[in-house]
Amino acid sequence: MDFFELIKTRYSVRSYKTDPVEKEKLQQVLDAANLAPTAANRQPFQIIVIKTKGREEELQKIYGRDWFVQPPIVICVCALPDQAWTRRDGKNYCDVDATIAMDHLILAAANLGLGTCWIAAFDPEKAREILGLPENVEPIAFTPLGYPANEAKAKKRKELSELVRYEKW
Numbered sequence: 001m002d003f004f005e006l007i008k009t010r011y012s013v014r015s016y017k018t019d020p021v022e023k024e025k026l027q028q029v030l031d032a033a034n035l036a037p038t039a040a041n042r043q044p045f046q047i048i049v050i051k052t053k054g055r056e057e058e059l060q061k062i063y064g065r066d067w068f069v070q071p072p073i074v075i076c077v078c079a080l081p082d083q084a085w086t087r088r089d090g091k092n093y094c095d096v097d098a099t100i101a102m103d104h105l106i107l108a109a110a111n112l113g114l115g116t117c118w119i120a121a122f123d124p125e126k127a128r129e130i131l132g133l134p135e136n137v138e139p140i141a142f143t144p145l146g147y148p149a150n151e152a153k154a155k156k157r158k159e160l161s162e163l164v165r166y167e168k169w
Contacts, residue, residue: 013115032108071146
């Protein structure tokens, strides 16, 4: 698929089939995250692939929507602040790098006919507990991964003129 067609048609899926995700497709999605650019190429993130079958109740403590656990897989991208590049003013780029990896993963999934939904409104303490995250690991975002059971709705976006400035503020 053409890249611009991909980003126009990709949407946040909130209804999934229970059909399994082929291992080859999962591998391609994970490869896309691995290829994401990161500050100083440090790749300060880890990806946790979670099978939902039999863990629905537990996973819903992280994010309580039923559709979160409908597909066979949920993915969490975590940041590793200790491994990240830090700008001179002290800004640690781990969250940015993890976010770019998740975006690559989500776009690759859409290109393969899989659905995702970016989830940031999760319970980080429950995520830490359920996933057994060490103190130095920060959960950044989750996404279900599976085949959509619904159709995309029209996207609402601001006019580009509301978002872009040239030369100065």
